[in-house]
Amino acid sequence: MSASESQTPPPPQPPSESQAPSQPPSPVPFYLHNAFVLPETAHSGNQAAVVLLQPESESDPRTADDRYKAKVARDFNFAETAYVQPLEDGKYSLRWWTPAVEVALCGHATLAAAATIFALHPEQDHIEFQTRWSGILTARRRSDLVNHGMDIQITLPTLTAEALSSMLDDDSSEATDAIAPIFLDATSGIGMEEVVNVVRFVWGARESAIIELAPDVDLARLRVRPKDLLPITTGMIIVTQMNPHASSERLHINSRVFGPGVGIDEDPVTGSAHAYLTAYYLSTPVALRLPSRVLAGKSSTGVTIEARQLSPRGGAMVCTLDHHGKARLVGRSVQMGKGELSVFE
The missing domain is CATH 3.10.310.10 (Diaminopimelate Epimerase; Chain A, domain 1)
Structure with missing residues (x-):
């Protein structure tokens, strides 16, 4: 061993502040x-x-x-x-x-x-x-x-003024003719006579759709192939119906929501969809079809919606419109x- 090899190395010097290692970010x-x-x-x-x-x-x-x-x-x-x-x-x-x-x-x-x-x-x-x-x-x-x-x-926020305007202009027959056949091909057990209404709206930058079915359709058990809905839109597809069995003064609705275009075949519960449904049921000509027990002389802001989403997980919320046209959703x-x-x- 040479003399140089046997020398004790000098003790390490602490790094200067400029050389000190940076601390990793906190979790x-x-x-x-x-x-x-x-x-x-x-x-x-x-x-x-x-x-x-x-x-x-x-x-x-x-x-x-x-x-x-x-x-x-x-x-x-x-x-x-x-x-x-x-x-x-x-x-x-x-x-x-x-x-x-x-x-x-x-x-x-x-x-x-x-x-x-x-x-x-x-x-x-x-x-x-x-x-x-x-x-x-x-x-x-x-x-x-x-x-x-x-x-x-x-x-x-609910449906935009442009979306509401298009519904008021009653272009739903065109939307129904374009969208309903694709929807029916993606489902099993229902026909055109059970499609009540179809409307388009814009969600973010994506065109989306609301499909209203007859109250007697068993929406919870309806078999849907989400990927077959992609020709309708890459946005959100909201399927809804009024609940015929409710007897209270509130409007009871059911829904299911599909979004294969954004990576969600079926969404378990969707707050934004129910904000749009609140406007759909209360701020468009659909309001004229509501049961008399629900309206009873009330304005749109006086109606309360009890909503159930009938996905396998299931969910619930209460929806109203405020005086600024926004939806208030209460949930747990x-x-x-x-x-x-x-x-x-």
């Missing part, structure tokens, strides 16, 4: 919710992951990384993943991803996001969300947190779990 908290659950069980409704991002002032690169958000949404593989970021004055930024794409509006993930914030901040009873494409959304606490669940009212969201995201790329 990102997430919360798992079932939103718009049925009254009888928390194991229903639509699943959503709510990811709480740091404020922009924290300089976490993930807050502005849309590719990261899309990857995490694919990993969760829920119908929607909501990304919530605190802003100034107690407001929040809110965006939504399916496993395939970012979407313009998601009601059930908005409900889940509001429930998450209310649970973390019990002193709050009102939230304002700023969104990318759907304007400002609001949420109000309607009950205390009980068994990890909470009743919340959210306010969502239950936190099923929570954790941290530890992958940073």
Whole structure:
């Protein structure tokens, strides 16, 4: 061994501040919710992951990384993943991803996001969300947190003025002729005589459709092949009917919602669809067909809709119109779990 090899090496010097390794980003908290659950069980409704991002002032690169958000949404593989970021004055930024794409509006993930914030901040009873494409959304606490669940009212945009105008112009016969045959080919057991009405509307940048069926159709058991609906549109396809068995002064409706064009064959429960259905039933000529017990001299803002979505998971909500033409949806969201995201790329 040479003399140089036997010398004790000098002790390592601490790195200068400029050479110090950067700290990895902190783990990102997430919360798992079932939103718009049925009254009888928390194991229903639509699943959503709510990811709480740091404020922009924290300089976490993930807050502005849309590719990261899309990857995490694919990993969760829920119908929607909501990304919530605190802003100034107690407001929040809110965006939504399916496993395939970012979407313009998601009601059930908005409900889940509001429930998450209310649970973390019990002193709050009102939230304002700023969104990318759907304007400002609001949420109000309607009950205390009980068994990890909470009743919340959210306010969502309904059909646009252009969409409502097209319905008032009664172009539904053209839409029915174009869409109903494709829908019937994608289903089993019903015919043209059971299609009451078809209308088109725009959801985000995608044309979508509402298909109203006769009350006696067994919508829960109706077999639908979602991929065969793609020729109708790559947007949302809302199938609905009035419930003939209800006897209260409220309007009772059923629905199912399909979105194969956005990566969701059948959505378990869809808040945005029911915001559109609220306007469909109360702000178009369809209102003239409502049972007399429901109208009873009321204006459109005086009618309450009890809605059930008849997917395999099932869900429920109560819908009304406010005086500004927006839909108020009241539903229950239950936190099923929570954790941290530890992958940073």
